[in-house]
Amino acid sequence: MFSSFMMNSWIVASMVAIVAGLVGFFVVLRGATFAAHALPLGTFPGEAASLLGVNQLFGLAGAAILGVAGISLLARRQRNEVATALTLITLLGLGTLFLSLSSQYAQGVYALLFGEVLGIGADQVLPVALISLAALSAILLLFRPLLLSAVSEDLSAVRGAPPGLIDLLFLSIVGLTTAMALPVVGALLVFSLMVGPASAARAMSARPLPAMLLSAAIALGMAWASMALSYLSNWPVGFFVGTLAALAYAIGRGWSRMTRIGHQPRQSPGLA
Amino acid sequence: MSWIFAEGFFTSAPVQTALLVGGGAAVVSAVAGVFTIIRGQSFAGHALADVSSAGGSAAFLFGINPLLGFLSMAVLSALVMEGFGAKRAAERDLLTGIVLGAGLGLTALLLYFDVSARGTAGAAIAVMFGSMFAIAPGIVPLALGIGLGALVVIGLLYRPLLLCALNPDIAAIRGVKVRLVGLAYLLVLSLAVTLSAMTIGAILSTALLIGPAAAALRLARRPGVAIALAVLIGLGACWGGILLAYDSYDWTPGHGWPVSFFIVSLIFLAYLATGLAAPRRAPAGG
Numbered sequence: 001m002f003s004s005f006m007m008n009s010w011i012v013a014s015m016v017a018i019v020a021g022l023v024g025f026f027v028v029l030r031g032a033t034f035a036a037h038a039l040p041l042g043t044f045p046g047e048a049a050s051l052l053g054v055n056q057l058f059g060l061a062g063a064a065i066l067g068v069a070g071i072s073l074l075a076r077r078q079r080n081e082v083a084t085a086l087t088l089i090t091l092l093g094l095g096t097l098f099l100s101l102s103s104q105y106a107q108g109v110y111a112l113l114f115g116e117v118l119g120i121g122a123d124q125v126l127p128v129a130l131i132s133l134a135a136l137s138a139i140l141l142l143f144r145p146l147l148l149s150a151v152s153e154d155l156s157a158v159r160g161a162p163p164g165l166i167d168l169l170f171l172s173i174v175g176l177t178t179a180m181a182l183p184v185v186g187a188l189l190v191f192s193l194m195v196g197p198a199s200a201a202r203a204m205s206a207r208p209l210p211a212m213l214l215s216a217a218i219a220l221g222m223a224w225a226s227m228a229l230s231y232l233s234n235w236p237v238g239f240f241v242g243t244l245a246a247l248a249y250a251i252g253r254g255w256s257r258m259t260r261i262g263h264q265p266r267q268s269p270g271l272a
Numbered sequence: 273m274s275w276i277f278a279e280g281f282f283t284s285a286p287v288q289t290a291l292l293v294g295g296g297a298a299v300v301s302a303v304a305g306v307f308t309i310i311r312g313q314s315f316a317g318h319a320l321a322d323v324s325s326a327g328g329s330a331a332f333l334f335g336i337n338p339l340l341g342f343l344s345m346a347v348l349s350a351l352v353m354e355g356f357g358a359k360r361a362a363e364r365d366l367l368t369g370i371v372l373g374a375g376l377g378l379t380a381l382l383l384y385f386d387v388s389a390r391g392t393a394g395a396a397i398a399v400m401f402g403s404m405f406a407i408a409p410g411i412v413p414l415a416l417g418i419g420l421g422a423l424v425v426i427g428l429l430y431r432p433l434l435l436c437a438l439n440p441d442i443a444a445i446r447g448v449k450v451r452l453v454g455l456a457y458l459l460v461l462s463l464a465v466t467l468s469a470m471t472i473g474a475i476l477s478t479a480l481l482i483g484p485a486a487a488a489l490r491l492a493r494r495p496g497v498a499i500a501l502a503v504l505i506g507l508g509a510c511w512g513g514i515l516l517a518y519d520s521y522d523w524t525p526g527h528g529w530p531v532s533f534f535i536v537s538l539i540f541l542a543y544l545a546t547g548l549a550a551p552r553r554a555p556a557g558g
Contacts, residue, residue, distance in 0.1 A: 031362030033369040034315040041475070077547070081314040082486050086543060088318070089479040093536030096401055096476070100530045113400065114380040186380075192373030199366055236384045242377020249370040253356075 009120045013223045015132045016181040021219030022139055023177045024194030025212045028202055030150045033195055038084045040178035040190035042067035042091040048098035057127055064175035072168050114186040114238040131180040138173050147208055186238050193219055196245025203252035281518055286405045293407050294510045296419040297467035298480055302506035303426055304464040305485030306499050311437040318478040319368045321465040323349040323375030325474035328399040329382035339411050342469050346462035349375055354455045402473030404531040422463040472532045480506055483539035487546040509538035
């Protein structure tokens with residue numbers, strides 16, 4: 001399990017999990033679950049284009065940028081979730097086309113959608129590390145504005161941060177994270193890694209910083225457990241990620257129900 | 273005419289099945305889609321379709337009717353989503369996301385079994401991207417029956433559905449059982465997405481659900497008119513897509529372009545066109 005060809009996978013998966021856990025905290029806080037699902041899935045045409053010979057990282061980044069731009073532009077005229085859905089279907093339609101033009105039809109699609117954690121090469125470690133670093137520093141820089149605008153858009157606007165801009169920056173961070181995580185867990189399940197741990201962490205701590213760190217820790221544990229289980233059983237890693245995310249969510253809900261007995265309901269959930 | 277309708281378009285049996293089932297899926301999805309957008313449940317509609325793919329892969333694995341596979345999984349997840357339902361929209365989305373993640377994980381596992389146990393490598397493609405021209409003719413009556421059932425339920429619930437969507441408090445005061453209506457609606461939604469998941473595939477069925485309805489709602493504010501427009505757009509895109517995909521065998525010899533791509537493109541064009549045609553007004557926030 002820890003032989004040399006697996007080491008890259010462990011390193012990359014760990015970085016992906018930590019970033020996904022941290023970003024996921026804001027995804028859950030801002031109620032951006034659909035966007036967090038649509039952006040990874042929307043990078044699918046980028047992956048599919050790489051089957052046609054386009055550089056994988058460029059393809060992914062291009063699709064992520066299209067996704068972020070599409071959601072932000074359409075959201076001016078539409079409800080947020082409708083904008084997200086429209087962007088998603090357009091990108092998926094493109095992906096279908098690219099996929100059908102490539103010859104690696106059936107083989108490729110499975111790996112694209114559900115990930116191929118065992119096949120990570122040494123050349124993928126550095127790009128992932130750099131993108132993780134970029135995503136982490138973006139979160140640190142935007143920590144307060146992101147938090148504030150999640151709680152009150154008006155308050156945030158008064159303090160000089162236009163909500164549209166914050167949304168755009170936040171979506172870009174999510175897009176960055178997903179483009180990086182895609183080769184590891186696959187398009188369909190990146191967002192389980194973002195949403196599951198964060199939902200449990202939020203239930204366990206109402207204070208932002210501890211909840212964020214807890215979320216990253218749970219995500220890391222989840223990624224490691226999924227990889228180990230996948231290695232031992234030979235079943236797809238995505239199955240374990242999805243199941244463990246649901247488990248984390250269930251534990252979180254149970255936890256908040258237990259601790260609520262005997263306490264007064266909190267005044268403002270999410271922030272102390 | 274032969275440059276529009278390539279030879280054999282109207283006589284080919286797979287094409288007729290595709291037109292019939294695809295058209296049915298487009299109509300039901302368009303009608304359900306208008307309510308989905310008004311009720312703000314686009315994510316739920318998308319999630320149900322994705323999760324239903326687990327049922328589709330199970331059907332491949334056990335050799336049962338794929339329609340029943342898709343359908344039972346969609347209904348099951350609709351029950352879970354409503355059963356553990358949360359009041360606030362953000363929490364509802366979160367639960368939807370969790371169900372979606374778990375369901376897709378299950379899909380991954382079942383597809384893996386499909387590939388390793390039965391050697392059906394095409395299962396992933398068929399389930400995720402649909403197989404419009406490979407629908408078994410025997411499915412047609414069941415598929416159209418399901419579609420009709422969904423339309424009848426929507427017709428019966430028309431007023432309560434609208435009222436609950438616009439103002440749940442007033443609906444409750446007027447004696448509407450809001451949660452019951454919500455559950456019934458989710459079940460109808462799962463019927464609709466099942467049909468379209470069968471035809472254009474699980475991950476693209478959102479196109480038929482949200483696309484025509486979003487375009488129609490830009491033109492019309494009255495629900496009845498919007499529904500009629502959405503049906504027209506959906507049906508046009510679906511049939512147009514089938515036609516173009518059929519013709520595309522002639523463009524690139526021996527290799528057709530995917531139906532789903534054409535359907536999505538047509539829907540997107542319709543959406544852009546309605547944006548130009550729609551009267552300019554201040555964003556109404558809806």
